[in-house]
Amino acid sequence: xxxxxxxxxxxxxxxxxxxxxxxxxxxxxxxxxxxxxxxxxxxxxxxxxxxxxxxxxxxxxxxxxxxxxxxxxxxxxxxxxxxxxxxxxxxxxxxxxxxxxxxxxxxxxxxxxxxxxxxxxxxxxxxxxxxxxxxxxxxxxxxxxxxxxxxxxxxxxxxxxxxxxxxxxxxxxxxxxxxxxxxxxxxxxxxxxxxxxxxxxxxxxxxxxxxxxxxxxxxxxxxxxxxxxxxxxxxxxxxxxxxxxxxxxxxxxxxxxxxxxxxxxxxxxxxxxxxxxxxxxxxxxxxxxxxxxxxxxxxxxxxxxxxxxxxxxxxxxxxxxxxxxxxxxxxxxxxxxxxxxxxxxxxxxxxxxxxxxxxxxxxxxxxxxxxxxxxxxxxxxxxxxxxxxxxxxxxxxxxxxxxxxxxxxxxxxxxxxxxxxxxxxxxxxxx
Numbered sequence: 001x002x003x004x005x006x007x008x009x010x011x012x013x014x015x016x017x018x019x020x021x022x023x024x025x026x027x028x029x030x031x032x033x034x035x036x037x038x039x040x041x042x043x044x045x046x047x048x049x050x051x052x053x054x055x056x057x058x059x060x061x062x063x064x065x066x067x068x069x070x071x072x073x074x075x076x077x078x079x080x081x082x083x084x085x086x087x088x089x090x091x092x093x094x095x096x097x098x099x100x101x102x103x104x105x106x107x108x109x110x111x112x113x114x115x116x117x118x119x120x121x122x123x124x125x126x127x128x129x130x131x132x133x134x135x136x137x138x139x140x141x142x143x144x145x146x147x148x149x150x151x152x153x154x155x156x157x158x159x160x161x162x163x164x165x166x167x168x169x170x171x172x173x174x175x176x177x178x179x180x181x182x183x184x185x186x187x188x189x190x191x192x193x194x195x196x197x198x199x200x201x202x203x204x205x206x207x208x209x210x211x212x213x214x215x216x217x218x219x220x221x222x223x224x225x226x227x228x229x230x231x232x233x234x235x236x237x238x239x240x241x242x243x244x245x246x247x248x249x250x251x252x253x254x255x256x257x258x259x260x261x262x263x264x265x266x267x268x269x270x271x272x273x274x275x276x277x278x279x280x281x282x283x284x285x286x287x288x289x290x291x292x293x294x295x296x297x298x299x300x301x302x303x304x305x306x307x308x309x310x311x312x313x314x315x316x317x318x319x320x321x322x323x324x325x326x327x328x329x330x331x332x333x334x335x336x337x338x339x340x341x342x343x344x345x346x347x348x349x350x351x352x353x354x355x356x357x358x359x360x361x362x363x364x365x366x367x368x369x370x371x372x373x374x375x376x377x378x379x380x381x382x383x384x385x386x387x388x389x390x391x392x393x394x395x396x397x398x399x400x401x402x403x404x405x406x407x408x409x410x411x412x413x414x415x416x417x418x419x420x421x422x423x424x425x426x427x428x429x430x431x
Contacts, residue, residue, distance in 0.1 A: 019141060022200035026138040027151065030131070031158035033090070033195045037097070037127065038162040039188035041170030041181035042104070044276040047252040049178050054110055056253065056388040060379040063249055065114045067372035069121030070128075071365055077125040078361025086134035089126050090196045097123035097189035105182035123189070129360025136348040137202035148348055152341035153291060157284050160333065164280030171273015228418045230350060232411070233343055234363050236303055239407050240339060241367035242374070243310040246400050247332045249375065250317070251275075253388040258323045275329050283333035290338050299342060300420040304412055306335035311404040318397035321390040346420075374400070 042049070050059035081089040100119030107113050135155065139145045166188070173180035255272050294302045309331060316328040351359055378396045 019203060023138040023141040023202060026134060026199055026202070027142075027144075029195055029198050030135050030138070030151075031155045033131065033192055033199075034155045035158040035162045036188050036192035036195060037094075037131075038159045039166040039185065039191075040163065041166045041173060041184040041188070042101075043163065043248075044167045044171045044252070044272040045174040045178075045181060047249065048256065048272065049174065050113065051253070051388070052178070053108065054113075057379050058110055060249070060375055062110070062113055062117055064372050064375050064379070066117035066121045067368045067375070069118040070125045071121075071368035071372060073122050073125035074128060074361045074365035074368060075358065077122075078129050078358040081126075081130040081133065081361075082358050085201045086130050086137070087196065087199045087201050089130045090134065090199065091193065093123045093126035093130070094189055094193035094196050096120075096126065098186055098193065101182050101186035101189055105179045105186060125361070125364070128364045129358075132344050132348070132360065134199065134202060141203050145349070149291060149341060149345040152344050153287050156287050156337060156341050160280040160283040160287070160337070163333075164277045164284070167276030167280060168273045171271075171276070174273075227350065229420060230347060230359075232414060232418055232420060233347055234366075236307065236339075236411055237343055237363050238367040238370065239404075239411075240307055240310060240335065241364070242371045243307070243314065243400070243404060244332065244336060245371055246374075246397070247310070247313055247317070247329065250388075250393055250397060251329050251332065254317055254321065254390070254393055255326055255329070257321050257388075257390040257393065258326050271326075275326060278330045279332050282330055283337045286334045286337040287341070290341070293338070294342055299346065300415045302342065303339050303420070304408070304415065306339035307404075307408055307411065309335045309338075311401065311408060314397050314404060315401050318394050318401055321393075 047059050047063075050062050054062075077089065096119045100116045100121075100123055103112055103116035103119065107116055132152070135151060136145065136148055139147055139151060166184075170181035170184070173184065252272050255275060259271060290302075297305075313328050313331060316325055319325070347359070381392055381396055
């Protein structure tokens with residue numbers, strides 16, 4: 001691959017030991033960046049908070065604002081990463097996260113909340129793809145790229161430990177004061193900024209701006225998007241992003257509706273925090289045996305299984321609002337543990353450094369565009385009341401369920417004709 005040629009094809013330089021030390025430091029710091037980045041204390045209460053401050057329809061629209069902002073910035077941020085560097089882009093991500101979380105803590109109107117969502121969207125966009133690119137290129141620079149699956153899984157565990165800790169803590173904080181989870185999130189982003197300042201730019205990323213200009217960059221991306229394996233993984237990643245976030249958006253109002261029949265309606269923020277915590281713990285546990293399962297059943301099977309779990313969960317929530325169904329939400333992040341690290345590990349060697357972040361940003365761009373569009377349509381299915389009723393949730397999730405089943409059939413059919421789990425010379429002939 002091109003990255004290997006850049007790191008191994010030239011004669012050793014006097015600075016090689018220093019570069020190796022810097023890249024090893026990147027690899028060590030990377031999981032901690034993911035940890036602080038994912039201390040999102042508001043994750044379990046944001047919908048309930050916006051719904052209480054404004055309305056259910058406004059809460060959905062605010063998520064649309066977040067998603068549109070992220071969508072608009074996804075591809076430009078990937079291009080910036082490929083041109084200006086991984087470190088610069090991740091620093092920008094942390095700074096915009098600080099601003100966004102701070103505005104959520106200080107704001108009281110739709111306008112301020114919307115601006116805050118734009119900054120948070122920018123934070124996600126600037127880290128999307130760039131974080132994994134920095135990890136892979138740091139590994140490649142130290143000739144450790146064969147560790148990519150293990151390192152992705154390690155970072156995944158840090159991510160979900162952070163999400164588990166912050167979900168429970170955020171739910172408890174919200175019982176005392178609604179803005180506290182957002183204030184704590186701003187502090188977490190400040191810690192993430194400190195970590196990013198310790199990163200050093202991978203050598204492979206430093207050379208991409210001089211490797212052939214914008215024309216070759218565009219042609220490389222075009223060829224990549226015609227590679228069958230990458231196209232299939234692109235489509236699956238987009239769909240799994242959408243379905244995971246549908247459960248994220250409608251999970252909170254579902255919990256509130258389910259709690260009405262138990263007399264615990266007032267405890268919904270804390271219950272939501274507990275659910276999110278258990279969700280993340282299960283994800284971490286799943287990651288412990290994910291690699292052995294992938295080796296046993298193969299990459300295509302574990303990826304399709306992950307998508308199938310998402311569809312089943314949406315079906316369960318669409319079937320009934322009985323309180324016991326809340327337990328199904330414990331499994332929301334299990335599909336991500338069974339898929340995301342392996343998708344990233346599969347695509348990284350197939351991409352050259354000059355398009356790596358752009359490809360992953362484009363993937364996120366399409367996913368966010370579809371999610372924002374469908375959520376915008378979903379907002380018309382809600383009333384102007386303060387709370388979203390289960391009949392509205394059921395109607396919306398029913399349509400997502402139907403779409404998911406159709407997409408699964410298409411993916412499974414195509415997967416039988418493509419060597420998803422094998423690296424063929426044809427996969428990389430033009431990359």
